[in-house]
Amino acid sequence: MESSSSFFLIYILFSCFNLLGLATAMPVTRGNETHEHALLQFKAKITGDQLRIMDSWNSSIHFCNGFYNQIPQEICRLKRLQTLGLTNNSISGEIPSNLSVCSKLINVRMRGNHLTGEIHASLSFLSNLKVLSFFNNSLRRSIPPSLGNLSSLEALALTYNALTGVF
Template sequence: MRMSPTNLCLFRIHAILLLLLMLFSSFSSNVNVNRNGTDQLALLQFKAKITTDPLGVLNSWNDTINLCQWYGVTCGRRHLRVTKLVLNSSQLSGSISPHIGNLSFLRLLNLNNNSFSDEIPSEIGHLRRLETLYLANNSFSGEIPSEIGHLSRLKNSISGEIPGNISSCTNLAIINIQNNHRVDSLPLI
């Protein structure tokens, strides 16, 4: 069966459009992977500092699964960057990697009720979009880094030694200092 010249022309146009659509789709998915590549590296560095994961909550954190589908990770719909990291009550032990500061779109960090130790990395102060920070019921040592005072969008409570520049957190509504070994002084806000 022969096609008329008009039908043949339409067929070619559809074929070209289909090829362009496939090419654009491939390019678009590569752009998204590159966009959240920094986040993936930061999360893999975070995982590398975990010494105990008895529940296996970080088993999904690997190269075969998109990071937006990793346990405890939520990505923004538009930009596919990590906006929430929620690993509370996961029985994790280890320390928090300074690479956490590379999650530049992070709005919520919840690591409550684990066994994180060592100091809270000062790089948390790089998370300029951070609104909610939960680090209670861990085994951190040292003081809360003063860099947290740079987080002007922070809205929730801070526990522990309160840094002097806490007044920069203009949206901070609650300061919770319960269940701490000592609080020497509370800066005037």
């Protein structure tokens, strides 16, 4: 039971800012108080946070703090992850090479970061993938032709990178 609640908390941390359109740091303007209040009310309903992940959610730190650093390779442990939304943050480094282990992924949205390296051909194993967005990063090398085998793919956003090849 602890792993499912941890999964839920990690999913919330990765996606709640993006679902509300709040992933980038911005000054508090009229209307953002409502978002802050909603997030704090949401936090209040969470019980069993043994890892104390939610401790940093308070009114003393601005609620629009963006994510930075690298995506940990341990993300592959989230076997039931369906949406990975890390849009408009300061994430650097490479796309985790083992991301394809998250076989339930439907949406991968990582546009507007500082990702480097290549798009791994192993992403073509994500048969449920509908959206793949690495728009506006610093990815290099060629677009893996195997991405063309993603029969469920509805949206592919790779522009504003240094990618080569034809898809």
